[in-house]
Amino acid sequence: MSTPAPRLVTWENGTDLVIEMPLSVAPDATWAALTDGTRASEWFAPFTVDGDTVTLELEGTESADSAIVGEILSCEADEHVLVEFPDFGVLGIQLLPVEVVPDLPVEAGPEAAAVSAMGVVPAGTVLVFTQSAADEERARRTAAQFGPMWDTHLRMFARTLGLDVPEASEDELEAVYADLDLEVDDEAEDALGDDDLGDDGGPR
Template structure:
């Protein structure tokens, strides 16, 4: 049975809320469910993608971005896709939430293929990350549990008080200087866990 594993990771240029989740599904299955608008409606919201920014072109100083809009029940949540590599990661900048990343790491074990899903929400500093974790962590945790169930993977229920307690005082880890949020990698510890 899977359960989310949250912590804060401090980088050279900020601090991330990191939530890891082991999924008993291969990366292709997880990626397809993650990036399908219809499937996303079951665990977050359907989305629509706009055209890639024409400003990017060949200029290395202007990153390619693509508008994305999540169609929530009463409002639209807008943002942009900053980076996306099929079957590896997606990095979003969403209004009201900032930079969010999801990375998929393939795992092989005794039970066959699996995936380590690493969700991140980036903040400028530890205090901001703690505030975001307390405010948004329970919500992200709930959506990740819904995503897990949409894959047919068994996951424990969590009550609102349990989630509030879990995200109100997270452990803080130091990340490697070269593995900041721009790399969409949670930490060297994540890579180590993925390999074991």
């Protein structure tokens, strides 16, 4: 069963909210679903891309007041996209390829189940969503404010792929994202040094 796994990660240049979502769908198929601007209405909001500009049409309208415009900072098909929005900051999605272990049940819908029945194990993907912040304090505020929303929409996206994803209540998600574990990247830890780290391993 696919379930989002959130945490905070401190890098040399800041702290990110990181949400990993395991998907038993190949990266290319996951990417195709992610970048389908029309189908995106099923899990978030429809969007259009014009060069390095992406426009989200909220509530399915074409009103200028309901549109959110972002700048694509980096994009590699089937691998990652990094976009900056005025309302959200820098958001990233990375697709990490994995192989589904043959002796475990495939977490997928009818199509993948049929493939599994034929003895073919499909490739899987770990979708890594990130929202960047300048430091741990801001990252925790960001996680508490936006984390439950991102978590809900990632679950909705996985369901559009035919995956079995459990429901989570608003109260449950708010509790989770209000108190996330902090992970310090090795390079950031080296740069900070022991004197700059608190008792919990995070920056002072």
